[in-house]
Amino acid sequence: MAKQVQVKTLKINGVDVGGRGDQTILQVAREHDIEMPTLCHIEGLSDVGACRLCLVEVKGINKLIPSCTTLVEEGMEVTTNSERLAKYRKMVLELLFAERNHICSVCVSNGHCDLQDLARLLGVTHVRYPYRYPRLSVDASHQRFVLDQNRCILCTRCVRVCDEIEGAHTWDVMGRGIEAKVITDLNQPWGSSETCTSCGKCVQVCPTGALSEKGKSVAEMSKRRQFLPYLTTMREERE
Amino acid sequence: MSKQIIIDPVTRIEGHGKITIQLDEDGSVKDAFFHVTQIRGFEKFCEGRPFYEMPSLMARICGICPVSHLIASAKACDAILGVVIPPAAEKLRRIMNLAQIIESHALSFFYLASPDLLLGMDSDPASRNIFGVLKNNPTLARDGVRMRQMGQQVVEWLGGKRIHPSWIVPGGVNEPLTVEKRDQILSAVPEGLFIVERTLEWFRGILGKFGREIQEFANFPTLYVGLVDSDGGLEHYDGKIRVMDASGNIISDMLEPGSYDDYIGEAVEPFSFLKFPYYKPMGYEDGIYRVGPLARLNIVNRCGTKRADEMLQEYKELGREVVQSSFHYHFARLIEIVFAFEKIKELLGEDDILDTRVRAHAEPNNLEGIGVSEAPRGTLIHHYKVDGNGLVTWANLIIATGHNNLAMNRGVLQVARAFVHGKQMTDGMLNRVEAVIRAYDPCLSCSTHAVGQMPLRIQLRSSAGEIVDEVVR
Numbered sequence: 001m002a003k004q005v006q007v008k009t010l011k012i013n014g015v016d017v018g019g020r021g022d023q024t025i026l027q028v029a030r031e032h033d034i035e036m037p038t039l040c041h042i043e044g045l046s047d048v049g050a051c052r053l054c055l056v057e058v059k060g061i062n063k064l065i066p067s068c069t070t071l072v073e074e075g076m077e078v079t080t081n082s083e084r085l086a087k088y089r090k091m092v093l094e095l096l097f098a099e100r101n102h103i104c105s106v107c108v109s110n111g112h113c114d115l116q117d118l119a120r121l122l123g124v125t126h127v128r129y130p131y132r133y134p135r136l137s138v139d140a141s142h143q144r145f146v147l148d149q150n151r152c153i154l155c156t157r158c159v160r161v162c163d164e165i166e167g168a169h170t171w172d173v174m175g176r177g178i179e180a181k182v183i184t185d186l187n188q189p190w191g192s193s194e195t196c197t198s199c200g201k202c203v204q205v206c207p208t209g210a211l212s213e214k215g216k217s218v219a220e221m222s223k224r225r226q227f228l229p230y231l232t233t234m235r236e237e238r239e
Numbered sequence: 240m241s242k243q244i245i246i247d248p249v250t251r252i253e254g255h256g257k258i259t260i261q262l263d264e265d266g267s268v269k270d271a272f273f274h275v276t277q278i279r280g281f282e283k284f285c286e287g288r289p290f291y292e293m294p295s296l297m298a299r300i301c302g303i304c305p306v307s308h309l310i311a312s313a314k315a316c317d318a319i320l321g322v323v324i325p326p327a328a329e330k331l332r333r334i335m336n337l338a339q340i341i342e343s344h345a346l347s348f349f350y351l352a353s354p355d356l357l358l359g360m361d362s363d364p365a366s367r368n369i370f371g372v373l374k375n376n377p378t379l380a381r382d383g384v385r386m387r388q389m390g391q392q393v394v395e396w397l398g399g400k401r402i403h404p405s406w407i408v409p410g411g412v413n414e415p416l417t418v419e420k421r422d423q424i425l426s427a428v429p430e431g432l433f434i435v436e437r438t439l440e441w442f443r444g445i446l447g448k449f450g451r452e453i454q455e456f457a458n459f460p461t462l463y464v465g466l467v468d469s470d471g472g473l474e475h476y477d478g479k480i481r482v483m484d485a486s487g488n489i490i491s492d493m494l495e496p497g498s499y500d501d502y503i504g505e506a507v508e509p510f511s512f513l514k515f516p517y518y519k520p521m522g523y524e525d526g527i528y529r530v531g532p533l534a535r536l537n538i539v540n541r542c543g544t545k546r547a548d549e550m551l552q553e554y555k556e557l558g559r560e561v562v563q564s565s566f567h568y569h570f571a572r573l574i575e576i577v578f579a580f581e582k583i584k585e586l587l588g589e590d591d592i593l594d595t596r597v598r599a600h601a602e603p604n605n606l607e608g609i610g611v612s613e614a615p616r617g618t619l620i621h622h623y624k625v626d627g628n629g630l631v632t633w634a635n636l637i638i639a640t641g642h643n644n645l646a647m648n649r650g651v652l653q654v655a656r657a658f659v660h661g662k663q664m665t666d667g668m669l670n671r672v673e674a675v676i677r678a679y680d681p682c683l684s685c686s687t688h689a690v691g692q693m694p695l696r697i698q699l700r701s702s703a704g705e706i707v708d709e710v711v712r
Contacts, residue, residue, distance in 0.1 A: 105403070106295045140289055140628035191628070214629070215600065217413060218295040218405035
């Protein structure tokens with residue numbers, strides 16, 4: 001028997017909308033063709049609210065709320081676009097660029113990159129913060145794929161797809177704050193991972209050039225993600 | 240009191256350099272140096288990157304000759320992969336290389352050198368630039384713009400982008416040629432040949448005015464080095480290294496480019512960031528050699544295309560055994576443009592040029608790779624070492640301009656001795672010192688800068704280092 005869910009009515013950008021009680025603000029907004037930028041969110045995986053790009057304003061709450069992890073509530077009044085939001089979203093992107101070494105011109109994902117697309121969409125013309133230029137490693141030990149930490153934004157899509165869809169849980173996050181990085185197994189070279197099935201789902205969901213297929217040249221790494229919703233649906237149907 | 244004249248920066252060249260002229264007590268030139276004052280560090284910061292990223296990474300060295308770096312780098316990567324690339328891919332790479340030679344030579348000849356050639360070495364520096372050319376000889380200036388555009392247009396048709404296309408990849412190219420693009424390129428060839436013939440006609444006409452410059456512009460015996468094909472013909476993409484002496488004797492032939500380390504040494508001098516390569520068997524500095532258009536036309540038996548071969552005969556008559564004066568780099572550049580157009584046409588006519596098999600795939604099979612090609616300015620060497628996962632552990636690049644470093648320095652001294660006298664310093668004298676550098680078309684950072692707009696500062700310094708006089712252009 002289907003789960004009992006309550007219908008909630010709320011306002012998004014002044015428009016009356018309705019959604020189920022187990023839906024997030026982001027889901028309901030998108031169902032009503034209200035777009036907002038997202039980066040760590042990807043259709044078919046759970047949400048973690050890592051990137052803070054889908055922040056929205058909710059009337060009566062002073063702080064900004066991530067719409068991907070906040071469930072809709074009766075009577076909510078949500079604003080998805082405001083000067084304040086635009087300012088913070090741009091700031092978030094600029095900080096992502098400043099944090100590691102994102103050199104679009106020589107990147108495998110140039111032209112097919114979610115981070116780059118969003119920067120263009122939100123009008124990031126320059127980065128106001130000093131670049132950190134950290135010295136980060138490249139793990140090319142896997143036969144078919146490469147991990148370039150320089151281009152990772154810690155969205156954890158790879159961690160989630162590996163755990164939730166493939167069921168291998170090869171990926172995880174190690175360290176805290178600025179030291180955080182994605183690792184395979186217990187921080188072993190990817191090529192020597194015993195859990196990795198080499199399915200490549202992590203590579204396809206990665207929003208940037210952090211995970212790519214070996215041998216791809218500049219701008220050649222366009223990712224194929226259409227498989228994800230199908231796989232999710234199939235898994236759910238079997239349950 | 241001995242004095243020093245400093246020309247900083249040298250104008251109308253690609254990159255940043257300066258010249259120091261040391262005068263003795265009575266104002267005659269004692270010594271002269273060409274300093275390259277920038278350091279960029281490409282060999283260092285590519286360490287740790289996957290090798291297949293190298294062509295695009297290294298192409299960023301230069302905005303004028305990115306294709307040369309793409310080619311030498313991709314060839315080094317082909318060697319790491321251990322593959323022979325598909326024949327169509329090789330031909331397509333050759334076409335793009337030739338298109339870039341057209342574009343780069345046009346930049347050097349029309350934009351950077353023609354102001355001196357048209358307006359004269361002693362003309363007013365305020366108008367001694369491409370705009371001055373446009374005013375005095377609009378056809379020449381327009382031809383220059385058009386020629387450069389044509390070269391870049393072909394690069395764009397092939398690679399999707401005029402500057403830094405990522406079309407040349409390890410193993411070949413990433414997209415085959417289409418019929419439309421082939422026809423587009425073919426339709427541009429007749430106009431290109433017409434323009435370069437018209438320019439050559441003009442150039443022959445002015446040669447007579449530059450007798451003294453031809454005599455004094457780095458006109459001295461050196462070795463000449465470059466790639467030749469298996470029959471000793473003109474080659475820009477592949478082939479083997481030939482070394483010719485000042486009397487036109489081939490002293491070494493069919494040297495493997497991959498063993499460049501056996502015959503090319505690199506010396507370091509404290510006054511320049513650019514190293515000084517030399518021909519090892521003759522030692523530093525006797526192993527001084529020149530590369531680039533002048534050297535290429537000196538060492539080859541033939542060009543291999545009709546018009547270019549006719550012009551090669553005319554060119555060879557300019558010298559006795561070989562053409563020694565670096566002034567003739569300009570002439571050699573024009574002949575190479577003719578060759579490039581003719582060769583592009585020939586390659587586009589090949590049966591397999593539209594073949595869709597244009598890329599070889601492999602895992603890295605070798606831990607070391609060397610790629611050598613002829614860039615517009617001369618022989619270009621890329622040499623990489625990788626670890627078992629294909630990450631670069633070491634890189635060495637010898638750029639065309641580097642080979643000419645010794646010759647440029649000696650050329651500066653020769654011109655300074657002939658034209659500069661400390662007691663009556665004129666702009667024309669100093670412009671000639673710069674012009675000899677321009678003849679080599681050095682690509683110091685491989686970046687263009689504003690035409691004739693950069694301030695030229697000339698300082699007269701006493702032996703104690705005090706500025707006794709300063710001229711700002």
